[in-house]
Amino acid sequence: MRQTELDGKVHFYCCALLALRFAGKYQAVRSPMAQTIFLTRWLSNASSKRLFPRDVEQEIVWLRQRLRHGGPLMNSEQLLLTVYEQARRLRVTPAQA
Template identity: 35%
Template sequence: MLNIDLERRGHIYFCLLIALALSRKQGRVKTVRQKHAFIIKWLKNAGEKRLFGHQAGDEIAWLKTKIRRSGPDNDPEPMLRFIYHTTCALQTPCGLK
């Protein structure tokens, strides 16, 4: 896919899934559209602030584009979990299971 190591890629998805879970628990994300908007905003902030380093910018841009193209009514969380679990399966140890 993109030139970024598995550990760093997994870390991006881990952080995004945790942020999404916390936002859901706080009652900020209740619908698929709210989830979609939250993820796009989170990715935008992560990319602008380079929270995951310069190399992660391509991964973040790719994911943002992929989610936008899928539309606001398509739940992106299963895809995020799939990518996260795939990176975990290809490396050990991994945090969130």
């Protein structure tokens, strides 16, 4: 995987986490079901408006499928955090190169 693709994915998951946390703070998005509904809508909006690079579209599709099949009690914030941390660890910073 190219560095720019990985950077785009890290950025995408960071944005998704921030959106979910802001929604939890400023809207009534506290239950797992409400988080899943919010994220599903956020992902649809991000995809339709092409807010992220083309490389990230695969991640959007994958995440929407996970949310759809995860059930109403799925911890979507933990899923986002786990994938974000894994992608961030894979990313090579300029000091490491």
